[in-house]
Amino acid sequence: MYKKKIKHNNNYKGKVLLISMRFVEKQAKIEDAVYEAIEEIADEIGLNIPHYPEVYWVGKNFDYDSLGFTQEVRTSGSLFDDEYNAIFIGDDHLIDISEESAHFLHFANSGFKHVRVPDDKLHFFSLNTWVETLGFLGSKFVCPERRANYRGKDLFFMQKEKKERKLAQIERKYGKDIAEEFYKYQQAMNIGEAIYFSYLQGKTTKKFIRELFKEDFSQVTPFEALCFLKFSYCPPKDESVLAKMVEAVRAKTKQH
Structure with a gap:
């Protein structure tokens, strides 16, 4: 029983590590896609990029609390929040990514x-x-x-x-x-x-x-x-x- 328990725990830790690695990879992919979209839109119409936003991939277990986000930004979808200067992507789709990137550029340039x-x-x-x-x-x-x-x-x-x-x-x-x-x-x-x-x-x-x-x-x-x-x-x-x-x-x- 003891050995089985140890084996089970090791498997569990392995799964957690694998999930964490996948999340990190997904986060990096989403960040790259958002920054690329921001630059593509800005280049097309000649907008400045005075700064870049924080980007978050909102997976199933995204922890808003530990990052200090209020209830207002909690979403299962995608949004740009000007208060936090952050883009949250809930659907890995280029339409979501490009629209929130456009929102960021709008707020960053209009003030x-x-x-x-x-x-x-x-x-x-x-x-x-x-x-x-x-x-x-x-x-x-x-x-x-x-x-x-x-x-x-x-x-x-x-x-x-x-x-x-x-x-x-x-x-x-x-x-x-x-x-x-x-x-x-x-x-x-x-x-x-x-x-x-x-x-x-x-x-x-x-x-x-x-x-x-x-x-x-x-x-x-x-x-x-x-x-x-x-x-x-x-x-x-x-x-x-x-x-x-x-x-x-x-x-x-x-x-x-």
Whole structure:
């Protein structure tokens, strides 16, 4: 019995060592991929890399507590956290890696901090959508095959009642989580994709995209900036609708 116990413990230690080695190898692989994506995006549009983020591969047993991370950053997916200047990768996929790399470059070059508990819902929605737009756009420079997957009729130009009914339909079909994120990601992905294709066609310059990543909202609000992109790259087919939306934007801007 004693010998068997010793043998069992040795096997266990061997398995732990093997798992640890695999984790270290995976961590190194993810780090290399993230840094390569950061440099590829920066080189493509001429962005500075003022510093590099910490990179963490979030495996099944990733220990947030021992590293001092708060509950807010715990995720089974991937994210960039500007407070810690850290990228967490939960899915070893180039789309995740490139999008979080783009988020890092955006925050590093713009210098603004993400407000987590907003008083102004319009401001928070616009800022979040702006962030996700640049995340998607930046990822396209590494994964050009990526496509916007929040399609359907554009909610941006819908009247409030119709928009709410549409989101209710989405919730019934796909669940509350998808419905809550649908509007934001529909705007972000479709605007990002439109900018990217305009860039490929030579209509949008590297300088313009670079300035989007550097925007610190000291002169314009996130809402104004988002509307500018929306009207420029994804306008409604009906020009009268566009005119009404422009007036609505001006009215909301005056309130802020």
